[in-house]
Amino acid sequence: MKISRRNFLKGSATTLFLAGFNFPVLANTDKKKNLVVIMLRGGMDGLCAVPIIGDKNFEKRRKDLILDQTIKLDSDFALHPKLKNFHNLWQKNLGAVVHATNIPYTKRSHFDGQNLMETGGHIPYAVKTGWLGRGMKLAELKGDGLALALPMPLLLRGIPSNDNFYPSKKRLPRTELLKLLKSIYAEKSEHELANMMEIIANRSMMSSGGTSMSRKNSSLALKAGLELKKINGPRVAVFEVDGFDTHAAQGGVNGSHSDSLIEMDSIFKSLEKGLGNEIENTLVLTLTEFGRTIEQNGGRGTEHGYGSAIFMAGGLLKKTQVYTDWPGLKRKELFEGRDLNSTIDARSVYASAMSTVFDIDFKRINKEVFWGDKLVNLSDKLFKV
Amino acid sequence: MKNFYRKVAFGLGPNEKAPSDPLEWAKNQLNDIPEFSWKGKILPEKELRNYYRDYVYGDRKVLRKKFKNDKEGYKREKNKLRHLTGQKFWWNLELCIRYSEALKSETPVLAKLWYFWGNHFAISEKDFLAQYTTGAYQREIIRANMNQNFEKMAQEATIGWSMIHHLDNEQNIGPKSQEAKWAREKGKTKGVNENHARELLELHTVSPDCGYTQEDVIQMAYIMSGWRPKWGKKRLETGDVHFNPDAHEPGTKMVLGKKYKRGRKSLSVAITDLVNNPSCRKFIAMKLCRYLITDNPTEEMMEPIIKAWEKSDGFLPEVHKAAIEVAFNYSDKYNKFQNPENWLLQMSKMADVDLIPSPSFMDLYQLGNKPIKDQRALERLMDELGQHPYLAKQPNGWSDISEDWMSPELLIRRLVYAREAYYKKSGKSQTTEFYEEMIEKNYDNPSEILQIINQHKELVHKHVILFNLPETLKS
Numbered sequence: 001m002k003i004s005r006r007n008f009l010k011g012s013a014t015t016l017f018l019a020g021f022n023f024p025v026l027a028n029t030d031k032k033k034n035l036v037v038i039m040l041r042g043g044m045d046g047l048c049a050v051p052i053i054g055d056k057n058f059e060k061r062r063k064d065l066i067l068d069q070t071i072k073l074d075s076d077f078a079l080h081p082k083l084k085n086f087h088n089l090w091q092k093n094l095g096a097v098v099h100a101t102n103i104p105y106t107k108r109s110h111f112d113g114q115n116l117m118e119t120g121g122h123i124p125y126a127v128k129t130g131w132l133g134r135g136m137k138l139a140e141l142k143g144d145g146l147a148l149a150l151p152m153p154l155l156l157r158g159i160p161s162n163d164n165f166y167p168s169k170k171r172l173p174r175t176e177l178l179k180l181l182k183s184i185y186a187e188k189s190e191h192e193l194a195n196m197m198e199i200i201a202n203r204s205m206m207s208s209g210g211t212s213m214s215r216k217n218s219s220l221a222l223k224a225g226l227e228l229k230k231i232n233g234p235r236v237a238v239f240e241v242d243g244f245d246t247h248a249a250q251g252g253v254n255g256s257h258s259d260s261l262i263e264m265d266s267i268f269k270s271l272e273k274g275l276g277n278e279i280e281n282t283l284v285l286t287l288t289e290f291g292r293t294i295e296q297n298g299g300r301g302t303e304h305g306y307g308s309a310i311f312m313a314g315g316l317l318k319k320t321q322v323y324t325d326w327p328g329l330k331r332k333e334l335f336e337g338r339d340l341n342s343t344i345d346a347r348s349v350y351a352s353a354m355s356t357v358f359d360i361d362f363k364r365i366n367k368e369v370f371w372g373d374k375l376v377n378l379s380d381k382l383f384k385v
Numbered sequence: 386m387k388n389f390y391r392k393v394a395f396g397l398g399p400n401e402k403a404p405s406d407p408l409e410w411a412k413n414q415l416n417d418i419p420e421f422s423w424k425g426k427i428l429p430e431k432e433l434r435n436y437y438r439d440y441v442y443g444d445r446k447v448l449r450k451k452f453k454n455d456k457e458g459y460k461r462e463k464n465k466l467r468h469l470t471g472q473k474f475w476w477n478l479e480l481c482i483r484y485s486e487a488l489k490s491e492t493p494v495l496a497k498l499w500y501f502w503g504n505h506f507a508i509s510e511k512d513f514l515a516q517y518t519t520g521a522y523q524r525e526i527i528r529a530n531m532n533q534n535f536e537k538m539a540q541e542a543t544i545g546w547s548m549i550h551h552l553d554n555e556q557n558i559g560p561k562s563q564e565a566k567w568a569r570e571k572g573k574t575k576g577v578n579e580n581h582a583r584e585l586l587e588l589h590t591v592s593p594d595c596g597y598t599q600e601d602v603i604q605m606a607y608i609m610s611g612w613r614p615k616w617g618k619k620r621l622e623t624g625d626v627h628f629n630p631d632a633h634e635p636g637t638k639m640v641l642g643k644k645y646k647r648g649r650k651s652l653s654v655a656i657t658d659l660v661n662n663p664s665c666r667k668f669i670a671m672k673l674c675r676y677l678i679t680d681n682p683t684e685e686m687m688e689p690i691i692k693a694w695e696k697s698d699g700f701l702p703e704v705h706k707a708a709i710e711v712a713f714n715y716s717d718k719y720n721k722f723q724n725p726e727n728w729l730l731q732m733s734k735m736a737d738v739d740l741i742p743s744p745s746f747m748d749l750y751q752l753g754n755k756p757i758k759d760q761r762a763l764e765r766l767m768d769e770l771g772q773h774p775y776l777a778k779q780p781n782g783w784s785d786i787s788e789d790w791m792s793p794e795l796l797i798r799r800l801v802y803a804r805e806a807y808y809k810k811s812g813k814s815q816t817t818e819f820y821e822e823m824i825e826k827n828y829d830n831p832s833e834i835l836q837i838i839n840q841h842k843e844l845v846h847k848h849v850i851l852f853n854l855p856e857t858l859k860s
Binding site for chain 1: 792855
């Protein structure tokens with residue numbers, strides 16, 4: 001089999017965003033709760049990550065992609081054998097999965113799909129803010145603080161003055177020059193530029209510790225964990241992992257889809273390490289644009305599909321479980337005869353998660369972040385309320 | 386009006402006079418495709434693809450076997466192989482060629498549109514395409530066709546080796562084809578791969594606005610099945626693209642309501658139909674306006690471009706002239722936040738920054754060696770600024786929407802690099818007079834700008850401020 005380096009390389013390009021500092025609001029709550037979203041770009045194959053056990057339809061259609069030595073999660077589902085860190089969390093009652101779920105998008109374009117997974121909307125490019133950004137705004141969280149990556153992901157847009165940060169060794173120009181630019185921007189009514197310059201001028205990360213930081217995924221996740229742990233630190237972190245679009249050489253245990261899953265898995269590990277005990281007050285969720293076809297294609301890869309799975313981790317989970325309303329894999333049970341169906345609107349999970357972490361009534365989130373769409377409150381079932 | 390020079394090109398350099406008729410100045414650059422202004426080595430795509438072949442073959446077929454039990458040895462030899470095939474050098478050379486067109490040629494307007502098309506038919510980050518062939522693809526298939534009809538560019542880009550490989554069409558095998566049958570006899574399954582077909586519709590020609598369905602995508606993939614690099618034991622996937630009837634889906638296909646026969650000719654017929662679909666010209670007109678003028682182009686802006694397309698049958702020089710004229714007419718009304726690459730090139734041109742290493746210096750490079758630091762400066766700089774032109778993350782290329790580039794982090798890069806760039810200027814351009822003249826030539830409000838930058842004494846600070854003023858960031 002041809003081994004393409006593409007997916008490995010793409011998988012390594014992890015980026016991180018931290019946001020949502022809210023000192024005043026925090027004073028009123030007894031503990032600081034954190035939300036981490038890991039965006040899995042390219043279409044994560046839920047059936048590769050969390051395969052169903054003993055389904056002949058599945059085994060027949062994917063004979064070259066079936067995994068050996070999967071880890072049994074319950075009587076129906078197993079875990080990809082390379083997801084060791086997630087399994088570790090699972091065993092500690094800190095891991096769970098929602099299966100056969102997706103955002104309500106069925107057209108199979110990466111660009112449209114990724115746009116919708118971030119905006120939470122129905123029409124690609126129609127909404128200019130992200131569901132997480134809108135949720136944070138509702139929670140009265142501020143964007144300023146730090147975030148790591150270029151450029152700002154759509155998911156976080158919607159709160160003013162979001163910041164991002166990507167490690168670099170370069171030195172900033174002197175502060176008075178930055179201040180002058182800021183005042184020029186303000187005078188010329190370039191408010192967006194003025195906001196950005198304000199953030200830059202106030203940045204402390206540039207001189208302390210930030211300079212020696214590595215761009216490697218494990219180091220970014222560790223940093224994120226350490227920052228989230230701080231009582232006055234950020235409450236939201238967003239990662240992205242690329243490379244799930246495995247049209248070719250998806251392979252089995254050592255294939256290209258595994259490389260990207262391992263990348264995700266290492267984020268779980270470093271986050272846990274960085275967070276320490278604060279993992280108890282944290283919720284980690286994954287997000288992808290769609291799953292992949294059940295049937296393998298000519299290149300031992302898979303095509304763009306529909307239903308996928310959400311990985312969840314952290315102490316705010318109610319319990320270890322694979323939560324699903326399993327639609328089945330017989331041809332007539334599949335979406336358009338080819339894809340795992342989605343029986344849970346993934347946005348119900350995200351809305352419930354925000355409701356739990358930000359302490360906002362589900363109905364309010366549903367109405368103000370997701371336009372009153374028909375979502376289900378899953379907080380009781382999935383999270384500690 | 387002077388922002389027009391920056392909107393459609395990169396401003397006016399120290400040796401250029403302000404043209405008496407700016408619109409004519411711009412339009413006159415669009416008729417022909419002149420020789421490259423880079424005076425050093427320029428390698429054909431085929432030769433660069435051979436280096437790519439040597440690398441993938443050497444790695445996959447030789448080193449991985451030879452060193453399967455020796456991780457360190459493998460690493461060491463693979464590194465040698467990288468240098469033997471120029472992996473760290475060629476894309477730097479390509480960037481020199483690319484940026485010379487913006488900074489040293491007589492046709493910077495053509496260069497700015499070249500970058501547009503390279504990004505439209507983007508080869509995004511995959512394997513080592515960027516290091517070996519993407520630059521050459523943009524020279525030989527994109528730029529070389531800028532005095533042709535759009536159709537010709539689309540035809541050649543679609544079956545260009547880089548594009549076919551980039552979008553997995555070599556994996557696209559008709560499920561009823563001979564090859565699929567052979568595979569079934571061996572107990573394997575081979576089938577269609579929709580990737581390239583989908584992008585051809587969505588990104589390169591008609592766009593989702595035309596309303597195609599999933600079935601259209603699959604049918605288009607059937608038409609494209611069989612188009613792939615000629616496989617060879619030594620060439621692997623780097624052979625020339627050809628049509629292999631054994632992998633082609635038999636039978637008639639239907640895309641957007643039109644029937645196509647089986648066989649090699651159908652792809653070209655289908656592309657002809659796609660580029661003549663009204664959605665295609667509308668999509669391209671919108672993208673040109675978005676690139677040159679504003680994030681939200683209006684119907685009025687797009688109309689003259691669509692008209693020029695219809696009148697000339699998509700003849701690109703005419704389409705380009707129409708787009709440039711629209712940009713001219715709207716130049717006072719709209720300013721667009723420039724992407725990092727365009728910003729860098731504006732600064733380099735107007736302030737005479739020595740951005741590009743000299744041809745003789747680049748030609749000193751010898752295969753097998755690690756390129757020296759200054760030979761790799763451009764690759765690293767573009768990465769720092771956040772927009773390496775050969776490393777777009779996805780097949781839709783780099784975004785041309787302002788908001789995607791407006792972030793504190795990216796602004797920091799501009800602040801930092803503006804300062805560094807100042808020290809790359811020749812002594813004679815490090816004078817107050819130089820800046821006064823440059824500002825006079827390139828900005829509509831020179832006295833206001835001078836007043837602002839003169840609040841700082843040192844010239845380097847004036848330089849940093851100037852290139853981060855709204856007037857410069859947006860044009």
